[in-house]
Structures are given as structure tokens and as C-alpha cells.
Amino acid sequence: MDVLQVILSGLLLGGVYALFAAGLNMIFGVMRVINLAHGELMMLGAYITFFLFSQAGVNPLLSIPLSAVALLVLGVLLQFTLVERVVNQPLLSSLLLTFGLSTLMMGIALNLWTSNFRSVAWSPLTGSWDVAGLAVSKSRLVAFAIALLVTGATWLFLKKSIFGKAIRATSQHAEVAQICGIDVRRVRLATFGLGSAMAAISGSLIAMIFTISPEMGRMFIGKAFAIIVLGGLGSFAGTFVGALLLGTSETLAAYYTDTQLAEAVAYAVLLLVLLIRPSGLFGRAE
Amino acid sequence: MRTNHTSLTTSREAVALRFNRRDLVRKAAALGVSVPVMSALLAAEARAQATPGASPVAAPPEGDPIRIGASVSTTGTNGRTGLYQQEAYLLWEAQKNAAGGLLGRPVEMVIYDDQSDPTTGSRLYERLITEDEVDLILGPYASGVTLAAAQITERYGYPMLVAGASAGEIWDSGLLYVFGVYSIAQDYFRDIVLNIAPAQEYATAAVIYEDAVFPSSTGLGAVAHCADAGIEVVIEEAYPQRATDVSSVLTRVRDADPDLLIGGSYLPDSVLIMRQSKELGVNPRLFAFSVGAAQPEFIETLADDANFVLGPSMWEADVDTEGNQEFFDAYMAMWDREPDYHAATGYAGCQILERAVTDGGDLDLETLRETLLGLTMNTVLPGEYRVDETGRQIGHIPLTVQWQEGAKVLVAPEDLKTGELVLPTPTWEERG
Numbered sequence: 001m002d003v004l005q006v007i008l009s010g011l012l013l014g015g016v017y018a019l020f021a022a023g024l025n026m027i028f029g030v031m032r033v034i035n036l037a038h039g040e041l042m043m044l045g046a047y048i049t050f051f052l053f054s055q056a057g058v059n060p061l062l063s064i065p066l067s068a069v070a071l072l073v074l075g076v077l078l079q080f081t082l083v084e085r086v087v088n089q090p091l092l093s094s095l096l097l098t099f100g101l102s103t104l105m106m107g108i109a110l111n112l113w114t115s116n117f118r119s120v121a122w123s124p125l126t127g128s129w130d131v132a133g134l135a136v137s138k139s140r141l142v143a144f145a146i147a148l149l150v151t152g153a154t155w156l157f158l159k160k161s162i163f164g165k166a167i168r169a170t171s172q173h174a175e176v177a178q179i180c181g182i183d184v185r186r187v188r189l190a191t192f193g194l195g196s197a198m199a200a201i202s203g204s205l206i207a208m209i210f211t212i213s214p215e216m217g218r219m220f221i222g223k224a225f226a227i228i229v230l231g232g233l234g235s236f237a238g239t240f241v242g243a244l245l246l247g248t249s250e251t252l253a254a255y256y257t258d259t260q261l262a263e264a265v266a267y268a269v270l271l272l273v274l275l276i277r278p279s280g281l282f283g284r285a286e
Numbered sequence: 287m288r289t290n291h292t293s294l295t296t297s298r299e300a301v302a303l304r305f306n307r308r309d310l311v312r313k314a315a316a317l318g319v320s321v322p323v324m325s326a327l328l329a330a331e332a333r334a335q336a337t338p339g340a341s342p343v344a345a346p347p348e349g350d351p352i353r354i355g356a357s358v359s360t361t362g363t364n365g366r367t368g369l370y371q372q373e374a375y376l377l378w379e380a381q382k383n384a385a386g387g388l389l390g391r392p393v394e395m396v397i398y399d400d401q402s403d404p405t406t407g408s409r410l411y412e413r414l415i416t417e418d419e420v421d422l423i424l425g426p427y428a429s430g431v432t433l434a435a436a437q438i439t440e441r442y443g444y445p446m447l448v449a450g451a452s453a454g455e456i457w458d459s460g461l462l463y464v465f466g467v468y469s470i471a472q473d474y475f476r477d478i479v480l481n482i483a484p485a486q487e488y489a490t491a492a493v494i495y496e497d498a499v500f501p502s503s504t505g506l507g508a509v510a511h512c513a514d515a516g517i518e519v520v521i522e523e524a525y526p527q528r529a530t531d532v533s534s535v536l537t538r539v540r541d542a543d544p545d546l547l548i549g550g551s552y553l554p555d556s557v558l559i560m561r562q563s564k565e566l567g568v569n570p571r572l573f574a575f576s577v578g579a580a581q582p583e584f585i586e587t588l589a590d591d592a593n594f595v596l597g598p599s600m601w602e603a604d605v606d607t608e609g610n611q612e613f614f615d616a617y618m619a620m621w622d623r624e625p626d627y628h629a630a631t632g633y634a635g636c637q638i639l640e641r642a643v644t645d646g647g648d649l650d651l652e653t654l655r656e657t658l659l660g661l662t663m664n665t666v667l668p669g670e671y672r673v674d675e676t677g678r679q680i681g682h683i684p685l686t687v688q689w690q691e692g693a694k695v696l697v698a699p700e701d702l703k704t705g706e707l708v709l710p711t712p713t714w715e716e717r718g
Contacts, residue, residue, distance in 0.1 A: 137565040
């Protein structure tokens, strides 16, 4: 029974990772830009939820669309003014730019909001539901469900809608897409906006589960990269499976060995997968 | 010429201060004085008219100022906390200058910002000693910077009162010139494990701690105290920094069902452990955390779920110690905010330095070292200042606080407590 409990905790944890990593992966897929500031976009989403809750008493679940829209706008602005300039430039340019953005946003947040740890103390989501003897964390289950919903909706949007297809086409081959009449500049604007909104939603969810601080982005960005590599660069489904795999291997390793070793074991799983499938679980060899 | 205005510190520029602040800021910047220090100085000047603790009858200090150097983290990761310590140093300086100075001479603090970086901190102490040629020094903020700075101050034979650090390692490396102001991290849980738990006849404990210098020191200290108290440690485990999930180890804790769950943890992990304990139904008789439990953010975050949790506290605003109320009021008057314990330990460091210098009668560093080794005195902190032969603090008594119905209650030690301990902690089911 304990093992099931541990697997369940891992799956729920993985769901939150998934949404965050999916946005990062989409941005990389479309413009081959590794967005090191993705964690800080998530942090902003978390603070929007925190302040709306603590200052105005807004239900944290209702603040999710607000933080998504706010970061969508910010994402589009960032893409329009800065990130667009480093697309198709050497990888180092985009790394430097997004690293600078990350440091800048974190520094501003530290100054405005201090490094104090904050948390959304919304009591309806503390504790757990008892399901067949398993303790299902309320906050983590709700976060998992919303993450699943948002990731699923995004996946459908990419698969079915014309604009989603344009995004995928650009992701597969930007030049050919352009020749076919797709406005790739607009696609990139939308992608960065959408990716930022996904980061914001994950931030809002994380604010309900963890303690937040301006430096929280750095906590998650490393895991997100591991997930993307595990699942396959540019693969949406891969990200989700990779996230669940990372979450469960972390908690299982912590249960059977030692919490301290868990992260090492999780990354050993990553290495193992890459040995067998160098392009990740769902990735296509380039 | 110096009047109460000397509380504003920095040397000859103090004169200029009255006439041209902008010029001063520029000069000070050229001298490398950090912006926070400058703004603190200007704020101090604004309030100098009503220098707190000023005694109107004291003769104004005369002669060259005694210069006391320190580097404090006022920016970077620890910037917010370090600022409290710096403000306490400046408060003491203002008070001394208003009350006749030290050895009859004015006091002048020379404070730099190490940006929470140990390397910068040690470089700044080197500069304070060799270039600024300060007479005395005070310790920096946080264990990392203190460990680095102590190597430098040791080399030049400057006794340092460690007013902002508690890692036991500082006193394990055979340094001769470092003196503790408050309990080392290893002793944070001393009272809870050695006195509170045995009184309840608790026999088993789980100790989990974050894998970083300070929290693991508190955790390992708790393990050692458990051995002394005859409490069996059924689970001892470190978890990585920035942990997002401790459900695996808590699942094992639930099965082991210990009487005590002790967390060597910072605030985010303390909160995480409480939340996941509630989710998983982990029901020890006593919860205790090294950091977080004494902070207001803990109850703001956890609300009712924070009740019954115990934590060590180095100082509390309402603790009945010598001069504590006066310190609290003066700090409020000067800085418009309540001091936290980092301010209190910083202020205690100044009190000890003042007393040791006064007792020694001059600024000789060897005399100062001898005096600090033998000195026993009261400060605003609970217990007393008393060190062993390594300079490790052994007289300070960590307080134990407990959250009870949303309020923080001081439950130990016996002679300082303001309320009664409530144990055992009811199970999560009973709490509803």
C-alpha cells in the first residue's frame, strides 16, 4: 500500500512539472530558443495569484486565468521587443539574452517583494482525500487536474486548429512554413505568449502547493530541462510522459533509498533512457 | 564640535553631511560605501534630533573616533536579514555617541556590503584591517561569510564577535579570535530534546534535515542530543536543498510512528513538511522545526495547521531580559520597524564588545581577546554571554516557542516562559 502511495505522490508531482515543461518545450520547438527565463515567468504567475489572494481575497483558482492573460501579454511583448532579435542567431545569443532576462526579473522581484517566502494559505485545499486507503493530496490533485486540462487543451489546439497547425509547421521547418505562406513572425509571437501563459498557470498552481519566493524559478528550471530531454525535444506528449516518469522515479527512489539520493536516481533514469533512445522517449532523430 | 549629531557616523564627512548631502553621497560612493549604508545614514540623520537612548547630561565624547569595521550582507540573498544586523550596529553607535562614547571617544562604524558573498566578505575584512586600519571589528551576517572572514581576522589577530552566525564549524577549526554571541546551530534543539521530550516520556524520534550547512547542523545536533536523552532515533535522513516533495520519507515516518518529528529545515521545508504530514496523516506527538516555527510567515501560511508546532528562538521581542524593552523601543524609534532576532544578536554583539573594551581599558587586541574569553555578562539575549576556551558560546539559552490557537507562546525555559506547553499534538483527524 505504501508503494502505491509513493507512486501516486510521484504522479501528482509530475503533473505540475509537465505543464511548466510543456511551455518551455513549445518555445524551443518553434524557435530553437532555450528560454532560461521560463522559471521567472512562472514566478510572476505565482506572485499574481499570491497578491490577488492576499490583497484582494481572490480565490486562487479564479486568479489562474488572470495570471495566464497577464503573462500572455508580457510574453508577446518580450518576444516582440527582445526575443525575436535572437531567433536564428547563434545559440549563445539566445542563451545570454534569456539568462539576462531571468536575472533581471528575479532581481526586480527581490527588490519589490523581498526574498521572504510567501504562500497562498487557502484552507479548502489543505489536507487530503481518502481514496481506497490512499491519501490523495487535495492541492496536488487539483493542480494535476488543471495541468492536465491545460496541457490537453493546448495539444488539441495544436492538432486541430489552423493556427495550431501553423505553429507545428513552423516547429517542423520554419523556412518551408514561410514559403507556404505562414507568417512565422506572428507564429513566434503567439508561441512565446502561449508558452509564458502556460508558465504562469503552473506558477499559480505551484503557489497553492509550495512556498514561493523570487528565486523559485531556479528550483524548477533544471527539472524542466531534464523532462524535455527525457520526453524528446519538441514533443508535446513526450513532455507529459517524461514529467510523470521523473516525478515517480524521484519519489520511488526516495522511498527505497534515501531522499538525498532521489534526484541522482532520477537523473540516472534520464541517462539510461538517453543511452537507449538518444532523442528521448518521443523525440524524432534529427 | 561633535554634538549629538555624531551619531551619523562616517568620519570627517559627518560635517559635510549637514551642508550637502548629495556631495556626501558622491564622496561616500567614491569611498566604496554601499548605497544601503548611505541611505541608512541619511535616515539616521533625519532622526538624529531625537537620538534614542540619548542621555542629556553625558559629556560629549572627545578625541579621534574609535573606528569599528564590519561587512554585512545588505544586498543579495541574505540582504533583507543582514539589514537588521546593520541597523542594530548603527543604533548602538548612535546611542554610544549620544552617551559619552566608548572610553570617552566617539565611535565610528565603517560598514561595507558583502552582497551575501563569502569571498567578498573576506576581502572587505582584509580591507578594513589593512587599508582603513579600523581599531576593532564586528562580525558579518550568515555562517558562510563569517567562516570566510574569520580566516582573515584571525591572521591579523582581531577578535571578532560573531553576531550573525551560528554554524558550529566556526569554532571547530581551532581559530583563536572568534567569539560566539548566541547558541551554535547544534544546540538549537537542546532544550526540546533534553528537557521537553523526556518530561513527556517520549522515547522515539524521526530527524530529517536539509542538506545545507546550517539546517543539517541543527538536525545532527538534535540526533546527538537524542542519544544523550535516551531517545531512539528511528529515522534520520537528509533531503536535498530546494526539495519539492518529502512524501516518501514522510510515508516511512508514518509507519515508524515516532513521538517526535524534528525538522532541520528552513521556512519553505518546514511548511512543506507540515502540509505533507497533514496530507499523509503523519501524527507524531511533537513537531519541531529549526527555522520557520518562530517566524510569523509560518502561521500566515499554515493558519490553524501551525498550532502545536515547537521551535527554537534565539530571542523574542517580549522576552524579559536586561535592557530588552529599551532596545526594542530605541530600535523602533530609530528605524520605524520592529527588530527581529538578527537585530537583537547584532546589538548583543555591540554590547559585549563595549563591555570588553571598557573592562580592558584600552584598544589592545590581545587584552580584548583575554577579556572576551573570561567575560560573563547579560545582554538583551536570554541567558548570558559566556564562552568556552574555543570561543564557542555556551551561556546563551535558546528559547522554545509554540503556536497555540494562532498565537506564539514562549513555553521554555521555565524562568522566562509566558505560557504553558500544550502536548501531545492531537492527530490530524482529531483536529478536523
